[in-house]
Amino acid sequence: MPRTAQRQDRISLRLSPQSKRTLERAAAYADKTLTDFVIDVALQQAETIVREHEVIALNAEEWERFREMLLTPAPPNERLQRALEEHDRIVRR
Incomplete structure (x- = not known):
């Protein structure tokens, strides 16, 4: 099943043309669509931040x-x- 079929919600972003070009170049290097690239990177960062706030590691x-x-x-x-x-x-x- 393609990833796009699973998507139900939408967010909208405003960014400078330079920022968009940078994201598009990075997505191309990663062989991903711009949407997939932004979602993947945002989710990786979100998971890191959530883990920092919700996981306690003890020695x-x-x-x-x-x-x-x-x-x-x-x-x-x-x-x-x-x-x-x-x-x-x-x-x-």
């Missing part, structure tokens, strides 16, 4: 500390206890 030492904190959490302090009581009061209304 072995950090992972072990995180795991230990999950398995043996600190007891609730006074402030947390008050917050839990307030939550119960509001939720049980």
Whole structure:
């Protein structure tokens, strides 16, 4: 199935003639249509940015500390206890 058959949404871009020529040249070097080239490059960049904001990478030492904190959490302090009581009061209304 061609990629174009899967497309449903549209975006519109305004750019300088020089920028368009540069994109067209790059698309030609990549042997892609201008649309496919722009989509591919934009999606690669978007995935990188999303990954930077949504994925947490821990080294072995950090992972072990995180795991230990999950398995043996600190007891609730006074402030947390008050917050839990307030939550119960509001939720049980």
